[in-house]
Amino acid sequence: MAGERTFRSGDDVGVLARLRERVDDVARRSPARLTLMVFASVIAVVTALLSLPIATASGDRAPFADALFTATSAVCVTGLVTVDTAVYWSTFGQAVILIGIQIGGLGVMTLASILGLAVSRRIGLTQKLLAAAETKTTRLGEVGSLVRVVLVTIAVLESALFVVLLPKYLLLGLSPGTAIWHAAFQSVSIFNNAGFIIEVGGLGAYVGDWWMNLPIIVGGFVGALGFPAILSIAGSWRRPRHWSLHAKLTLATSTVLYVVGTVVIGAMEWANPRSFGALPVADRILAALLAGGTPRSSGFSTVDIGTMSEATWLVQDALMFVGGGSASTAGGIKVTTFAVMVLAILAESRGDPDIEAFGRRIAPGVLRVAIAVAFVGATMVGAGTLALLVLTDLHLDVVLFEVISAFATCGLSTGITPTLPDSAKYVLVALMFAGRIGTMTLAAALALRDRRRVIRLPEERPTIG
Amino acid sequence: MAGERTFRSGDDVGVLARLRERVDDVARRSPARLTLMVFASVIAVVTALLSLPIATASGDRAPFADALFTATSAVCVTGLVTVDTAVYWSTFGQAVILIGIQIGGLGVMTLASILGLAVSRRIGLTQKLLAAAETKTTRLGEVGSLVRVVLVTIAVLESALFVVLLPKYLLLGLSPGTAIWHAAFQSVSIFNNAGFIIEVGGLGAYVGDWWMNLPIIVGGFVGALGFPAILSIAGSWRRPRHWSLHAKLTLATSTVLYVVGTVVIGAMEWANPRSFGALPVADRILAALLAGGTPRSSGFSTVDIGTMSEATWLVQDALMFVGGGSASTAGGIKVTTFAVMVLAILAESRGDPDIEAFGRRIAPGVLRVAIAVAFVGATMVGAGTLALLVLTDLHLDVVLFEVISAFATCGLSTGITPTLPDSAKYVLVALMFAGRIGTMTLAAALALRDRRRVIRLPEERPTIG
Numbered sequence: 001m002a003g004e005r006t007f008r009s010g011d012d013v014g015v016l017a018r019l020r021e022r023v024d025d026v027a028r029r030s031p032a033r034l035t036l037m038v039f040a041s042v043i044a045v046v047t048a049l050l051s052l053p054i055a056t057a058s059g060d061r062a063p064f065a066d067a068l069f070t071a072t073s074a075v076c077v078t079g080l081v082t083v084d085t086a087v088y089w090s091t092f093g094q095a096v097i098l099i100g101i102q103i104g105g106l107g108v109m110t111l112a113s114i115l116g117l118a119v120s121r122r123i124g125l126t127q128k129l130l131a132a133a134e135t136k137t138t139r140l141g142e143v144g145s146l147v148r149v150v151l152v153t154i155a156v157l158e159s160a161l162f163v164v165l166l167p168k169y170l171l172l173g174l175s176p177g178t179a180i181w182h183a184a185f186q187s188v189s190i191f192n193n194a195g196f197i198i199e200v201g202g203l204g205a206y207v208g209d210w211w212m213n214l215p216i217i218v219g220g221f222v223g224a225l226g227f228p229a230i231l232s233i234a235g236s237w238r239r240p241r242h243w244s245l246h247a248k249l250t251l252a253t254s255t256v257l258y259v260v261g262t263v264v265i266g267a268m269e270w271a272n273p274r275s276f277g278a279l280p281v282a283d284r285i286l287a288a289l290l291a292g293g294t295p296r297s298s299g300f301s302t303v304d305i306g307t308m309s310e311a312t313w314l315v316q317d318a319l320m321f322v323g324g325g326s327a328s329t330a331g332g333i334k335v336t337t338f339a340v341m342v343l344a345i346l347a348e349s350r351g352d353p354d355i356e357a358f359g360r361r362i363a364p365g366v367l368r369v370a371i372a373v374a375f376v377g378a379t380m381v382g383a384g385t386l387a388l389l390v391l392t393d394l395h396l397d398v399v400l401f402e403v404i405s406a407f408a409t410c411g412l413s414t415g416i417t418p419t420l421p422d423s424a425k426y427v428l429v430a431l432m433f434a435g436r437i438g439t440m441t442l443a444a445a446l447a448l449r450d451r452r453r454v455i456r457l458p459e460e461r462p463t464i465g
Numbered sequence: 466m467a468g469e470r471t472f473r474s475g476d477d478v479g480v481l482a483r484l485r486e487r488v489d490d491v492a493r494r495s496p497a498r499l500t501l502m503v504f505a506s507v508i509a510v511v512t513a514l515l516s517l518p519i520a521t522a523s524g525d526r527a528p529f530a531d532a533l534f535t536a537t538s539a540v541c542v543t544g545l546v547t548v549d550t551a552v553y554w555s556t557f558g559q560a561v562i563l564i565g566i567q568i569g570g571l572g573v574m575t576l577a578s579i580l581g582l583a584v585s586r587r588i589g590l591t592q593k594l595l596a597a598a599e600t601k602t603t604r605l606g607e608v609g610s611l612v613r614v615v616l617v618t619i620a621v622l623e624s625a626l627f628v629v630l631l632p633k634y635l636l637l638g639l640s641p642g643t644a645i646w647h648a649a650f651q652s653v654s655i656f657n658n659a660g661f662i663i664e665v666g667g668l669g670a671y672v673g674d675w676w677m678n679l680p681i682i683v684g685g686f687v688g689a690l691g692f693p694a695i696l697s698i699a700g701s702w703r704r705p706r707h708w709s710l711h712a713k714l715t716l717a718t719s720t721v722l723y724v725v726g727t728v729v730i731g732a733m734e735w736a737n738p739r740s741f742g743a744l745p746v747a748d749r750i751l752a753a754l755l756a757g758g759t760p761r762s763s764g765f766s767t768v769d770i771g772t773m774s775e776a777t778w779l780v781q782d783a784l785m786f787v788g789g790g791s792a793s794t795a796g797g798i799k800v801t802t803f804a805v806m807v808l809a810i811l812a813e814s815r816g817d818p819d820i821e822a823f824g825r826r827i828a829p830g831v832l833r834v835a836i837a838v839a840f841v842g843a844t845m846v847g848a849g850t851l852a853l854l855v856l857t858d859l860h861l862d863v864v865l866f867e868v869i870s871a872f873a874t875c876g877l878s879t880g881i882t883p884t885l886p887d888s889a890k891y892v893l894v895a896l897m898f899a900g901r902i903g904t905m906t907l908a909a910a911l912a913l914r915d916r917r918r919v920i921r922l923p924e925e926r927p928t929i930g
């Protein structure tokens with residue numbers, strides 16, 4: 001018996017060891033592929049849980065397309081929904097969504113931070129892991145402590161949001177248990193820029209409520225900066241000169257885009273009687289302050305996007321496409337990608353040989369990564385839009401909006417997602433997954449294959465433009 | 466008397482000399498600005514001529530907005546029209562348009578060739594002119610002979626089109642005089658990718674007519690390659706290995722985009738009963754062969770674009786935005802811009818330090834120019850689209866199409882241009898002008914300001930994507 005047990009136990013250890021070795025192997029060869037597999041697995045589990053009858057309020061089994069869509073939207077912290085989160089799902093279903101958001105946001109942030117640092121240092125995770133194996137945990141310990149810092153920061157910031165929101169929900173008259181549940185859900189949803197809400201009837205009732213809106217605006221902005229930027233800024237809070245170039249660039253671009261978004265959307269909707277025009281002036285200002293930031297990140301909205309003008313949709317399309325910071329809970333091509341391209345154009349127009357920002361020269365290779373990210377992003381959006389135009393009878397304005405919202409994991413909607421055929425829902429699922437995983441995986445894959453050629457070909461300049 | 470005459474003559478010479486000196490000065494300081502001034506002047510003259518009562522068929526004075534729009538469309542070889550060229554304008558008016566097209570196409574081609582070569586060699590025209598002044602006409606003679614080659618090539622190719630088309634018009638039953646006029650107008654319009662037609666009722670009647678379509682397809686394709694490419698290919702016709710990288714890249718990309726455009730548009734409209742689906746199979750093939758090429762250049766169309774699906778419009782949007790070859794009669798961001806960005810992404814994904822094509826390394830600075838051209842182009846299209854959405858009640862699908870068509874000087878239309886308010890017409894006028902002048906001026910301005918900084922800043926890599 002003992003011998004048999006030992007044998008079995010040894011066998012189990014063998015299987016586990018082999019599995020761990022397998023994971024290590026994938027991680028060593030391609031951390032990007034590992035991220036992708038982890039994400040797909042989490043989405044599969046959340047889909048399975050949301051497919052249980054107890055996950056819905058009615059007790060009926062959710063259709064597969066809706067379960068998959070909601071799971072992907074949660075884990076990819078998007079916020080697009082085919083069914084009303086507040087009404088369709090049971091508290092169990094909502095809890096599954098919350099956990100999906102937290103794992104999705106957490107996983108992406110920690111993994112993306114590691115990958116992001118790997119990319120930015122031009123040292124692949126492979127090399128890091130190998131180095132750690134050689135030097136016995138020195139460097140791997142570094143990675144481990146980074147993850148620990150990230151987890152602590154998430155806990156601190158989400159707790160802060162919770163503490164601010166809980167009294168609000170209690171004042172609204174909810175029972176303590178319900179208030180705690182709502183404050184917890186909202187805190188996680190805000191910090192992870194998920195855009196899911198469990199308020200029945202949506203946020204429309206809170207359009208003029210500063211207590212409800214400010215946490216969304218501030219929490220979403222901070223979450224959308226991304227961990228490399230947050231840690232750099234938090235690390236030397238009082239000395240902005242010591243912040244990394246990445247942190248400075250992210251904060252500056254995010255701020256400029258937030259101000260531009262707020263002013264432009266506010267101005268364009270100010271007199272629209274179907275949207276802001278129907279509100280008192282103070283509420284219009286708050287609605288603009290919210291609407292200026294959420295396209296780039298959380299996708300929360302107190303005013304129905306469907307009532308806004310097509311011109312505003314186009315501005316939101318642009319903001320969503322740019323998105324938030326690298327290794328953040330926001331999506332899009334990222335503010336640094338946008339900033340590097342703008343700086344490159346400014347440098348070119350001035351005839352400067354170098355791209356510069358904040359007293360630093362930006363390595364020319366960075367520009368190539370930026371173009372790859374932006375171009376591949378535009379191609380994904382184009383292909384997704386084409387697919388939805390073919391699959392539905394909808395027009396370009398609403399299709400482009402929903403496709404960019406999915407790709408940029410923003411979650412704003414003109415309202416078409418619930419009406420889409422399953423085929424179109426699957427296209428959005430693919431876009432959310434690719435948008436969340438894509439550019440980061442690409443960046444990682446690019447930096448990890450730093451193969452150099454020995455022979456350089458003769459140079460020639462084709463005419464451009 | 467004699468003294469007075471001499472005095473006056475001397476004064477005249479003085480004014481002329483001062484004017485020439487002034488032009489030389491502008492040319493020396495900024496050839497791009499000279500191009501811009503020349504274009505604006507030509508458009509002003511054509512607008513004035515089209516404003517004469519004899520320019521219209523009815524004898525009424527054309528509204529200023531229509532005269533300006535038509536003049537800009539002609540000189541910028543676009544082909545968008547607010548009024549039907551065949552019906553609204555008199556033969557005098559049509560002749561003015563024809564001359565506008567020829568000067569516009571000619572001027573752009575010769576000037577752009579010079580500027581293009583200046584850009585590609587990283588030697589500004591200023592330096593060339595200064596060098597010519599120093600070495601006494603050696604280099605200026607070079608520029609002069611280039612212009613002569615261009616003029617001869619235009620004459621040869623337009624004559625070839627005329628010879629092919631004249632019998633066609635005679636067979637259609639036109640009187641010799643009318644047939645010559647139609648063949649001449651069509652030849653100039655085709656080679657210059659202008660897209661203007663003087664056939665009453667448009668080209669719809671010729672949808673299955675290979676004799677009418679093939680000159681448009683072939684002539685438009687050659688004209689859209691651009692002079693640097695045409696001259697390089699013509700210079701060593703039998704030895705493709707000797708063609709410049711620019712010529713190879715332009716020809717390869719143009720061919721790939723033509724095949725992709727033809728297959729995709731053909732497939733998407735094949736069964737559309739409102740467009741290709743209503744035609745016999747042979748006609749559908751010819752319609753696809755035409756529709757695959759014209760979005761990138763001429764803007765001729767035998768099938769009403771308004772009857773095509775929105776998905777096809779999106780494909781056409783993409784093709785129009787890319788456009789034709791540098792220093793050609795086609796517009797857009799140019800095929801080399803597109804090719805360089807695709808090559809950069811391929812190089813990045815393979816981890817190659819260099820961007821390569823046809824056994825040559827592409828200078829890193831070229832990529833920066835490409836990004837500037839593409840990014841500024843996208844910004845112009847975005848701004849124009851936003852303006853039209855604000856100024857009209859039209860939807861994004863048709864607005865985006867018309868704006869890209871104007872910016873890319875393509876001239877395809879879903880049919881909204883004649884219905885636009887004057888304010889929106891002026892936006893399209895600005896887009897046509899900027900699209901025709903813009904990227905080229907930009908490229909020239911960029912290459913001419915090759916200021917180098919002595920102090921280089923320390924390098925840092927922000928995270929991208």
Ligand SMILES: [K+]
Pocket residue numbers: 077078079193194195297298299409410411
């Ligand atoms: K979101």
Ligand SMILES: [K+]
Pocket residue numbers: 542543544658659660762763764874875876
């Ligand atoms: K054209």
